[in-house]
Amino acid sequence: MKKMVAALLICSLTASMLVAGCGSSESTGSTENGGDTGSTGSSGSREINILMEEVPDTTIVQNQIAAFEEETGIKVNIETIGYSSMHEKLLTQMIGATNAYDVVVVDCYWVGEFVTAGWLEDLGPYIEKSGFDTSQYVDSMMDMVGQVDGITYMIPFYNYMMSLIYRTDIFEDETLRTAYQTEFGMELTMPEDLEGYVELCKWITAQNYDYSGVVMQGARPDPTVVEWANYLFSCGGDFYDADGKVAINSEEAVKALDLYIDCMTNAAPEGSKNFNLDEAFNVFAQGDAFSFISYNWMIPKLDNENESSVTGLSELIPIPNGSSLNAGWGWGIPTNAPDKDSAWEFIQWIESAEVTKERALEGGSPTRADVMNDPDVLEKWPYLETVCEIMEDSKMFPIMEDATQLVEVLGRELSLAVAGDQTSQEALDNVSAEMADMQ
Amino acid sequence: MDKKRKKNFATFMFPSLLVLVIVLAIPMVYSLVVSFFDTSLKHRGLGNFTGLQNYIAALTDKYFMSSAATTFVFTIGVVMLEFLLGLGIALLLNTNVRGKNIYFSIIIIPMMITPVAVGLTWRLLLHSELGIVNYVLDLIGLTGKAWLADSKLALGTVMFIDVWQNVSYMVLVLQAGLVSLPMEPYEAAKVDGSSALQSFRYLTIPMMAPAFMTVLLMRAISALKTYDLIYVLTKGGPGISTEVISYHIYQEAFRDLELGSASAMSYLLVLVIIPIAVCFVKISKQKN
Numbered sequence: 086m087k088k089m090v091a092a093l094l095i096c097s098l099t100a101s102m103l104v105a106g107c108g109s110s111e112s113t114g115s116t117e118n119g120g121d122t123g124s125t126g127s128s129g130s131r132e133i134n135i136l137m138e139e140v141p142d143t144t145i146v147q148n149q150i151a152a153f154e155e156e157t158g159i160k161v162n163i164e165t166i167g168y169s170s171m172h173e174k175l176l177t178q179m180i181g182a183t184n185a186y187d188v189v190v191v192d193c194y195w196v197g198e199f200v201t202a203g204w205l206e207d208l209g210p211y212i213e214k215s216g217f218d219t220s221q222y223v224d225s226m227m228d229m230v231g232q233v234d235g236i237t238y239m240i241p242f243y244n245y246m247m248s249l250i251y252r253t254d255i256f257e258d259e260t261l262r263t264a265y266q267t268e269f270g271m272e273l274t275m276p277e278d279l280e281g282y283v284e285l286c287k288w289i290t291a292q293n294y295d296y297s298g299v300v301m302q303g304a305r306p307d308p309t310v311v312e313w314a315n316y317l318f319s320c321g322g323d324f325y326d327a328d329g330k331v332a333i334n335s336e337e338a339v340k341a342l343d344l345y346i347d348c349m350t351n352a353a354p355e356g357s358k359n360f361n362l363d364e365a366f367n368v369f370a371q372g373d374a375f376s377f378i379s380y381n382w383m384i385p386k387l388d389n390e391n392e393s394s395v396t397g398l399s400e401l402i403p404i405p406n407g408s409s410l411n412a413g414w415g416w417g418i419p420t421n422a423p424d425k426d427s428a429w430e431f432i433q434w435i436e437s438a439e440v441t442k443e444r445a446l447e448g449g450s451p452t453r454a455d456v457m458n459d460p461d462v463l464e465k466w467p468y469l470e471t472v473c474e475i476m477e478d479s480k481m482f483p484i485m486e487d488a489t490q491l492v493e494v495l496g497r498e499l500s501l502a503v504a505g506d507q508t509s510q511e512a513l514d515n516v517s518a519e520m521a522d523m524q
Numbered sequence: 525m526d527k528k529r530k531k532n533f534a535t536f537m538f539p540s541l542l543v544l545v546i547v548l549a550i551p552m553v554y555s556l557v558v559s560f561f562d563t564s565l566k567h568r569g570l571g572n573f574t575g576l577q578n579y580i581a582a583l584t585d586k587y588f589m590s591s592a593a594t595t596f597v598f599t600i601g602v603v604m605l606e607f608l609l610g611l612g613i614a615l616l617l618n619t620n621v622r623g624k625n626i627y628f629s630i631i632i633i634p635m636m637i638t639p640v641a642v643g644l645t646w647r648l649l650l651h652s653e654l655g656i657v658n659y660v661l662d663l664i665g666l667t668g669k670a671w672l673a674d675s676k677l678a679l680g681t682v683m684f685i686d687v688w689q690n691v692s693y694m695v696l697v698l699q700a701g702l703v704s705l706p707m708e709p710y711e712a713a714k715v716d717g718s719s720a721l722q723s724f725r726y727l728t729i730p731m732m733a734p735a736f737m738t739v740l741l742m743r744a745i746s747a748l749k750t751y752d753l754i755y756v757l758t759k760g761g762p763g764i765s766t767e768v769i770s771y772h773i774y775q776e777a778f779r780d781l782e783l784g785s786a787s788a789m790s791y792l793l794v795l796v797i798i799p800i801a802v803c804f805v806k807i808s809k810q811k812n
Contacts, residue, residue, distance in 0.1 A: 169759075173778040180565055202566050300653075303673070305761040306779075355670035356652025358762050359678075368653050486566065490780045497587070497764060504675040504763035 131427045132160040133187035136175060138414075139165045141382060142243040145447045146435065153434050159427050168307070172489060179204040184421040187428040190414045191239055193229045193481060194488040199417070201486040201524075205238040206418040211429040212237060221438070223473075226452040229481050230415030239415030240436050241452035243382070246411045247315055248475050249282070250369070250383060251275070251376035254398045255289075255296070264292065278406040279319045282376075283344050286352035289375050300374035301349050301357040302365040303503055306496025311410055311482075313499055315378050316341040318480045319407025324491075324520075325483060331520045333495075334513035342502060342509035349503050358503055370395060378404065381475075384468045385448030401468045403475045411479035413452060445469075487523035494519045559787035566781050578788035588789060590764055591772040592796075594679065598768055599747040602686045607740060609687065610694020615724075617695070618702045628699070635692040643756030646685045647672065672758055675765040682757055682766050686750065694739055701735035702728070741804040748797060769793055 137143040143165055150161040164186075166174060172195065178184045179202070191199055199205050212219060219240070222231060226241040255261065256273055265273040265288070276282050286298030302308035317323070322337035332338070349357055354368065362379065366386070369377050370393040386392050387399040403409065416436065418428045434440060438455060445451045445462045456462055457469050482488065495516050502512035559578055562571040582588045613631060617624050634642070649657050650671040658668025671681040705728070713723050729736075751770035754760060760767030760775075769789070777786035 169755075176565060176778065176781070180568075198566065303762075305759045354653050356673045358670065359673035359758060364651065371654060373653055493775055493779045497760070500761045501763040504761075504765065506675070506763045 130158065130160065131424060132162065133424055133427045133431055134162045134164065134185055135188040135190075135431075136164050136166065136171070136178075136186045137190050138168050138171055140168075141386060142414075142444070142449045145444045145449045148447075149435065149440060149444065153431060157430060157434070159430060161431060179419055179421070182421065183423060184419045186419060187422045187424050188431055189417050189419055190242055191230065191417045192414055193412050193484070194492060196230060196233060196239070196415075197483075197485040197488050200233045200238055204419055204421075206420050206422070206425060208237045208240065208418065208429070211418075211425075211433075215429070215433055217433045217436075221453045221455045223452060223454050223457070223476065225411055225476055225479065225481070226413055229411065229484070230413045230452075233484065239417040240432055242414045242416050242436075243450040244411070244413040244452050244472075244476070245380040245382060245450060246409055246413070246472065246476055246479055247311060247378055247380055248401050248409045248472075249376060249378055249404045250387070250399050250401050252296075252372075252374075252395060252398050253400050254395075255375050261289075261292065261294075275402065276405050279316065279344060279404065282405045283348045283352065286348055286376065290352045296373050296375055297354050298352040298375050299348060300360070300365045300368040300377045301353040302360050302362050302377075302379075303349055303353075303358040303500070304361045304364075305500045306493050308361045308365075309499045309503070310492050310496045311412065312378055313342065313345050313495075314410040314480075314482065315404055315407065316345045318410065319404050320344070323480065331517050333520060334510065334517040338513050339509045342499070342513060345499075346503055346509065358500075369399075380450075381468070381472050382448070382450040385466065389448075401471055403471070403478070409475050409479040411476060411481045485524060491516075491520065491523055555787040556791065558784055559791055561784050562782075563784040563787075564781050565777075565783055571784065574784070578785045579792065581785060582789045582792055587764060587767070588769075588772055591760075591767045591769045592793075594765070594767060595748060595750075595769040598679065598683060598686075598750065599744055601683050602690070602747050603740060603743050605683070605687045606691045606694045606743060607736075609691045610698055610739075613691070613695045614698035614702055617699055628695075631695055632692040634689045635696070637689070639689065639752035640756055642685065642689050643753045646688075647757055650681065673762055675762040678758055678762055678766050682753055685757070686747070686753060690743065690746075693743065697739045698732070698735060701732050705731050737804055741801065744800065744804075745797065748793065 137146070143163070147163055147165075150163065154160055171192075175186075175189055175195075178186055179199070191205070211217070217240075219227065219231065219237065222241050223244075226244060227237075230239050230241045231237055256275075262273045265271075268288075276285055289296075289298035302312050317338055320337045320341035322332065322335050322341055324331070324333055326332040326335075354373075357365070360368070365377055365379065366383060368374050369379075370387060372395050381401055384399060384401055388396050390396045416432045418425050418432070422428055436453075438453070441449075441451055441453050441456045442459055442462060445456050445459070446465055448466070451457050451462070451469070454473075457473055463469055483491075485491070498507075498512040498516050501507050502509055507515075558570065560573060560575060562574050562578075563569075564571060617628055617631075621627075649655050652658060652668065652670040652673060655668075657671070661668045669677055672678050709727050709731075710723055713727060718726070749770050750768055751774060754766055754768055754771045755774070758766040760771050773786050773789045773793075776782050776789060
């Protein structure tokens, strides 16, 4: 009997560890200045904590906060963390009585969930009181990471709209040009549609040079979902149709997945099926791929000789005859934040025209139209002009309460289809069936 | 035990028991209660009582059942490999080989590294394009593989990494057991003309049985809970080829926010572990 009790205890311990313990293993992000929960120091000085993702825009913000601290006397602690751990880290804070963070950055597909749950403060009164001008933000950014049903919950921070990035020097390679001309009887240029682009990638890979036609980010769940969304939109598909009915298994969507699988299987390095954005970037930055669909803020990284061996050789263009996935992050204040006034003071400072322009010049990805069209910014980063153009035709991930769940389901089914375990139609029918129960 | 000793015992045990109740018993009972409700992290409170619905839904969920099967293959595979390798290394280290303390120190290094760091390091080493493993294979004329991106290879690769890290735990425990064995039976067997293999079969194995059972039990339970490596290496992919039960429960709880069904899944896993644990304990008792 005693042995039985011992065995039961071991098993119960396992159960409680499974439920309570498996949510935070990768929260190993670097922490700057601690990140404790107190918002007011022992001396009464004001202090705010912010949770941010480890991306270039965050690094730039970290370099800017000293000026804010000097100007306002408010100490800012920025805790950085990898994207994959961010949602659950935020979640545990949002559902509590008090929050460790005064300011949070919210990814576009968390918006529906956060707003429905009532986790984000209505910023309207703060905007009105301070006279903060939100009219300068690009409309699509305000629609995505700004307002929901006319209420402003966030101020757009940076955009990560995706598009096609390719190596310009490869099109100038005489050997490749001649081979292409001989085989197809036409000049080597970027095709005008997505099918042509996939065929070009396959052809380049088949030439057996020391680079492939494309590198892709096929890891579950987010990387593959956001990449495939570009194929979906470019083939004329969408998550929902105009009447709000699930359309993820439409003819266009199936075609998009067939093309995606074709490109992944026959043009991309085999490892692409498990690459995340960093790994895909590294392959491209090492000169091992002709093209990849990625975030527009990759261009400054690719032009940085400390991070890339293809500096000055990358160009961002629209997806051939297609629509890009528009995406972005917004600054928000949790409803359970300890110091909302200081939080707002920080947000309006970091999003002021002067500070956002400074961030854009450092390689940040702006969301304000005045900054995107600023002559100094455009002179340094001419690709932003293309970003503005692409953004006009871009589409966004649906804003819905169960968006995170949709990403999980879609990521799993896409991955199964790419692995050859099911057809495109079967994969998307499965997603459609599960989407029917999502809000 | 006299009255005073009993009082002292209770006084000294109370703080430990209190901590155990707070950090273990209360969450356990709470998670059991939650498993009968449609509790979601998106909404405050327990939600609606659903009875056994979460359990039925889990048992009819093909992805949960698939993750259970993957967990079974993973656990059996890594525990047996680690045990056999660990026993072999422990036996070698138990001989009079020169520099065995140095070998022992090197062998236990992987055990001291956190699984997340192990996963990230191996992910870099196994990178299909830029990783050193495929580079070395290429140098010796072999074709590199997409170790973590091929659904036929991914589970095996993750198992290899788990074995690489945890075999040292087996070595540590088994080596400690071997060192503590009495020498007299071996000397008597030698006098009687017993071979090394016979000594191993009829002396070492019976005397080491409790240590074998302990180490197998502990590793099996640990392998059933594997989460960190999967999270860092594959996130359950490609497809669902490496999706183990703990990762599935994590997705249910922290991505889909369905705490009720995640708790039910955890308790279903417990129902699987109970017979295994009881079985191990009984075998251990018989061997004793």
